Amino acid sequence: MHRIEVDAEIDILDIDKRLAAENRDFLKKHGITAINIMGATGSGKTLLIEKTADTLIDKVKIGAILGDVIGKADYERVVRRRVKAEIINTGKECHLDAHMIHHAIEKFDDVDLLFMENVGNLICPVDFDLGEDYRVVMVSVTEGDDVIEKHPEIFRLADVIIINKVALAHAVEANVNKMIEDARNLNAIAKIIRMDLKKNIGFNEWLEWLEEALSRSK
Amino acid sequence: MHRIEVDAEIDILDIDKRLAAENRDFLKKHGITAINIMGATGSGKTLLIEKTADTLIDKVKIGAILGDVIGKADYERVVRRRVKAEIINTGKECHLDAHMIHHAIEKFDDVDLLFMENVGNLICPVDFDLGEDYRVVMVSVTEGDDVIEKHPEIFRLADVIIINKVALAHAVEANVNKMIEDARNLNAIAKIIRMDLKKNIGFNEWLEWLEEALSRSK
Numbered sequence: 378m379h380r381i382e383v384d385a386e387i388d389i390l391d392i393d394k395r396l397a398a399e400n401r402d403f404l405k406k407h408g409i410t411a412i413n414i415m416g417a418t419g420s421g422k423t424l425l426i427e428k429t430a431d432t433l434i435d436k437v438k439i440g441a442i443l444g445d446v447i448g449k450a451d452y453e454r455v456v457r458r459r460v461k462a463e464i465i466n467t468g469k470e471c472h473l474d475a476h477m478i479h480h481a482i483e484k485f486d487d488v489d490l491l492f493m494e495n496v497g498n499l500i501c502p503v504d505f506d507l508g509e510d511y512r513v514v515m516v517s518v519t520e521g522d523d524v525i526e527k528h529p530e531i532f533r534l535a536d537v538i539i540i541n542k543v544a545l546a547h548a549v550e551a552n553v554n555k556m557i558e559d560a561r562n563l564n565a566i567a568k569i570i571r572m573d574l575k576k577n578i579g580f581n582e583w584l585e586w587l588e589e590a591l592s593r594s595k
Numbered sequence: 596m597h598r599i600e601v602d603a604e605i606d607i608l609d610i611d612k613r614l615a616a617e618n619r620d621f622l623k624k625h626g627i628t629a630i631n632i633m634g635a636t637g638s639g640k641t642l643l644i645e646k647t648a649d650t651l652i653d654k655v656k657i658g659a660i661l662g663d664v665i666g667k668a669d670y671e672r673v674v675r676r677r678v679k680a681e682i683i684n685t686g687k688e689c690h691l692d693a694h695m696i697h698h699a700i701e702k703f704d705d706v707d708l709l710f711m712e713n714v715g716n717l718i719c720p721v722d723f724d725l726g727e728d729y730r731v732v733m734v735s736v737t738e739g740d741d742v743i744e745k746h747p748e749i750f751r752l753a754d755v756i757i758i759n760k761v762a763l764a765h766a767v768e769a770n771v772n773k774m775i776e777d778a779r780n781l782n783a784i785a786k787i788i789r790m791d792l793k794k795n796i797g798f799n800e801w802l803e804w805l806e807e808a809l810s811r812s813k
Contacts, residue, residue, distance in 0.1 A: 417738070418635065418739060418745060418746070419737060419738030419742055446718055446745065446746060447746075447747060450744070469718070469721070471716065497716075498716035498719075499636065499715075500664055500714070504687070517637075519637060523668055526666060527663060527664065527715070542737070549737070575768075
C-alpha cells in the first residue's frame with residue numbers, strides 16, 4: 378500500500394512541476410501577477426478578493442480561479458465585484474494543481490492580477506506549485522492560536538502570512554502575539570499582516586504589499 | 596496522471612475496508628464504543644474530548660487516538676485529563692486511515708470509550724472507515740455559515756453534527772439556523788447539536804447522546 382502511494386505521488390508532482398512552469402511562462406508573457414491564496418474554509422480568502430476588487434477594480438483588471446470541492450458560492454461573490462472568474466470544483470481533491478490551472482488559465486490573458494483561491498485547508502495545497510508568483514496563507518484567530526505551529530510546512534513556503542479576525546482574539550482566547558511569533562519562527566522573511574477584514578484592520582498594509590508586487594511585474 | 600491516481604485510490608480503499616473490519620472486530624470483542632471525530636482545526640474536537648473526560652472519567656475509562664500532521668499538543672491536553680492517549684502524526688496525509696488505527700489500537704483493549712480524533716479538515720477523512728461505531732462532525736460558526744453546504748459528503752455520513760461556538764454567531768455574522776437547515780437537508784437522521792463548549796451550551800445534550808451510545812455497546 379505504501380509503495381503504491383509514494384510512486385503515484387512522485388509521478389504527479391513531476392507532472393505538476395512541468396505544467397506549473399508552463400503556467401508561469403504564460404503569466405509572465407502576459408504581464409500577469411498571480412497569487413495563490415491558501416487557508417482554511419472561513420479564514421477570509423474570498424472576502425480578501427472581494428475587498429481588493431472593491432478598491433482596485435477601476436485601475437487593475439482582476440481575475441480569480443476559485444477552487445472548492447463543490448458549489449459556486451465563491452464564484453458568485455466575486456463576479457458581483459466585476460472580477461473575471463472561473464470555478465474549479467475539485468470533488469474529492471483537497472487542493473488545486475497546475476493541471477487544473479492549465480485548463481483554466483487561457484481566458485485570463487487580459488488580466489493584470491490573477492488570484493488562485495485554493496481549496497480550504499492548510500495541508501494538501503503545500504506541495505502543489507500552480508505557477509504563481511506569490512503564496513499568501515490566511516489563518517483566522519478563531520482556528521486556535523496553535524493553528525500555525527500545527528501546520529508548519531504551508532507557512533514555511535509563504536510570501537505573505539495573514540492573521541485574520543484579530544478583533545475576535547479576546548472572545549476566542551487566542552494570543553495573536555504567539556501566532557505572529559510562530560509564523561516568524563517558521564519563516565524569517567514573509568510579510569506578516571495582522572488583519573480584521575470586517576473591521577478594516579490591516580487591509581491597507583495588504584494593499585501596499587499588493588501594489589508593490591504589481592509594480593514589480595510590469 | 597489521472598489513471599495512476601485512481602488505481603492507487605482503489606487499492607488503498609480496499610485495504611482500508613479490510614483493516615477497518617478487523618478494527619471493528621477488536622473493538623466489539625472488548626466492548627469498546629469508538630467515535631471518529633472529524634472537523635477543521637479549531638472547531639473544538641480536542642476540547643470536546645477534554646470536557647467529556649472531565650465529566651465521565653471516574654465512571655468511564657476513556658482512550659483517544661489523536662491524528663495531527665505534526666506535533667503532540669493535543670496529546671498533552673488530553674493526558675492531563677487522565678485520558679489514555681496515542682498520537683498519530685500523519686505528515687503529509689490529511690486523514691487517519693484504518694491501517695494507522697490498526698497499529699495503535701492494541702493498547703486500548705481496556706477502555707470503554709475510544710475517541711479517534713481525525714486530522715483537521717472536512718475533505719480527506721470522508722472516505723476512510725477507521726472501524727468506528729459513530730461519526731461525529733464538528734464545525735464552528737466562525738468557519739462561515741456556508742461551511743456545511745461546501746462540504747456535503749462529510750455531513751451525509753455523520754451520526755452527530757455539532758455546530759460549535761454558537762455564542763460567537765452574531766460577532767461573525769453567521770446564521771446558525773441556516774447551518775442547521777443545511778445539515779438537515781444533507782442528513783435526515785443525524786443528531787444535530789447547537790453547542791458552545793466555552794459557554795456550556797449543548798454539552799448536556801452531547802452527554803445524553805454519548806451515554807445512550809455507551810449503553811448500547813454493553
